[in-house]
Amino acid sequence: MGIKVAKFGGSSVADGIQLTKTKQIIEQDPDRKFIVVSAPGKRFDSDNKITDLLYLCKTHIDHNLPYDQVFQVVADRYMAVKLNLGVDVDLMAHLDEIRENLKKNPTADYIASRGEYLNAVLIAAFLGFDFVDAKDLIKFDAKGRLMIEETDKALKEELEKHENAVIPGFYGSTPDGNVKTFSRGGSDITGSLVARAIGADVYENWTDVSGFLMADPRIVKNPKQISNVSYKELRELSYMGASVLHEDAIYPARMANVPINIRNTNKPEDPGTMITAEGYHHGMDDDGPIITGIAGSKNFTVVALYKNMMSAERGFVRRILGILDDYDINFEHLPSGIDTVSVVMSNDSLGDRLDEVLDAFRQRLQPDSIDVFEDMALIATVGHRMSYRPGVSATLFNALGEAGVNIRMIDQGSSEMNIIVGVENKDFQKAIRAIYEAFVEEE
Numbered sequence: 001m002g003i004k005v006a007k008f009g010g011s012s013v014a015d016g017i018q019l020t021k022t023k024q025i026i027e028q029d030p031d032r033k034f035i036v037v038s039a040p041g042k043r044f045d046s047d048n049k050i051t052d053l054l055y056l057c058k059t060h061i062d063h064n065l066p067y068d069q070v071f072q073v074v075a076d077r078y079m080a081v082k083l084n085l086g087v088d089v090d091l092m093a094h095l096d097e098i099r100e101n102l103k104k105n106p107t108a109d110y111i112a113s114r115g116e117y118l119n120a121v122l123i124a125a126f127l128g129f130d131f132v133d134a135k136d137l138i139k140f141d142a143k144g145r146l147m148i149e150e151t152d153k154a155l156k157e158e159l160e161k162h163e164n165a166v167i168p169g170f171y172g173s174t175p176d177g178n179v180k181t182f183s184r185g186g187s188d189i190t191g192s193l194v195a196r197a198i199g200a201d202v203y204e205n206w207t208d209v210s211g212f213l214m215a216d217p218r219i220v221k222n223p224k225q226i227s228n229v230s231y232k233e234l235r236e237l238s239y240m241g242a243s244v245l246h247e248d249a250i251y252p253a254r255m256a257n258v259p260i261n262i263r264n265t266n267k268p269e270d271p272g273t274m275i276t277a278e279g280y281h282h283g284m285d286d287d288g289p290i291i292t293g294i295a296g297s298k299n300f301t302v303v304a305l306y307k308n309m310m311s312a313e314r315g316f317v318r319r320i321l322g323i324l325d326d327y328d329i330n331f332e333h334l335p336s337g338i339d340t341v342s343v344v345m346s347n348d349s350l351g352d353r354l355d356e357v358l359d360a361f362r363q364r365l366q367p368d369s370i371d372v373f374e375d376m377a378l379i380a381t382v383g384h385r386m387s388y389r390p391g392v393s394a395t396l397f398n399a400l401g402e403a404g405v406n407i408r409m410i411d412q413g414s415s416e417m418n419i420i421v422g423v424e425n426k427d428f429q430k431a432i433r434a435i436y437e438a439f440v441e442e443e
């Protein structure tokens with residue numbers, strides 16, 4: 001027998017109906033011993049997430065507005081769940097305690113964390129599992145940064161004592177004992193930490209989709225599912241905007257080599273997406289797809305610097321980075337040629353400082369010319385298998401050429417795991433469709 005950690009997201013634990021499905025899934029496999037839960041999410045499109053309502057309570061308190069009504073909506077949802085599940089939990093006592101604390105204007109993190117807390121208490125009773133609070137197990141330092149090794153140790157020590165447990169996601173505490181949450185969607189990280197700590201065979205992340213898609217379904221019609229992806233590939237894809245799993249949830253599982261399996265609570269028969277160290281990188285002759293996925297993002301600025309004999313000039317790139325550092329701007333890519341180097345920055349990071357930055361480039365780098373391309377989009381075509389297939393870049397560039405897309409920048413990582421092209425914002429969707437069709441439809 002193995003051990004599986006199963007994390008259930010907001011929509012999987014939104015109400016009695018969803019929780020009944022969740023229970024069935026857990027009971028189908030006795031290996032599912034440690035369960036991490038989110039706060040109740042939306043039950044229908046116009047519904048509210050509990051976490052949003054709790055943050056709203058805090059906003060009311062901060063503005064000296066009555067918050068009882070908002071909190072009552074939260075309380076009513078848990079009462080309905082309790083009634084539906086027929087569990088024996090003194091929910092009133094928990095709600096009263098929170099109401100008392102609300103009078104003292106607690107931190108937003110404390111208030112938000114109660115969504116996961118109450119849900120885990122109810123779900124533990126429903127499953128007949130132990131409730132294990134995350135507060136003293138998920139450890140943050142005084143600055144609010146996760147202390148990953150201390151957390152690992154605390155989780156190991158505690159979870160060893162339990163056969164089965166339900167653990168609330170999303171929060172832990174700082175050394176002064178105050179509750180601290182991760183960023184939004186952070187229950188995924190809790191699940192990954194638990195999976196690492198107990199050395200799980202797999203970390204299942206149950207949500208409302210059957211895993212990752214090869215491209216954004218708003219751009220490509222019915223894109224194929226990604227069945228296998230490596231941790232590294234996923235980093236390349238998630239960095240560009242995929243949002244099924246919190247980005248920071250990959251690292252803890254990856255450290256312990258625990259595969260992550262994205263699963264759909266509403267379609268438990270679907271195998272979902274498996275995230276492992278290798279992805280599809282098993283060898284040249286397996287029949288996995290050439291590319292794993294396509295992801296992109298709009299609104300970048302590319303500044304192309306040209307200077308004769310740049311390659312012989314020492315410290316040129318160091319000075320570029322120094323300027324970016326002075327302005328606190330992150331660069332996304334830095335593709336270079338013999339006498340050229342382009343700086344790719346997101347418009348978010350650049351803000352309205354383009355002119356200032358260009359002046360600094362002119363003064364401190366003395367380039368022969370500077371070309372600026374605003375409103376650029378970056379598209380990453382990702383896949384380990386691309387590296388040992390000849391003709392991959394030809395296929396990609398032909399596809400874009402035929403679609404009439406002008407490529408303004410190309411960056412191929414030395415791992416050959418991805419090819420990034422820069423195109424104009426207006427060509428973004430067209431380019432993604434062309435690449436998808438060339439690699440996936442043609443297969």
Ligand code: ASP
Nearest residue numbers: 038051170184185186187
């Ligand atoms: N409930 C939190 C949120 O809505 C955390 C989570 O669900 O992962 O962001």
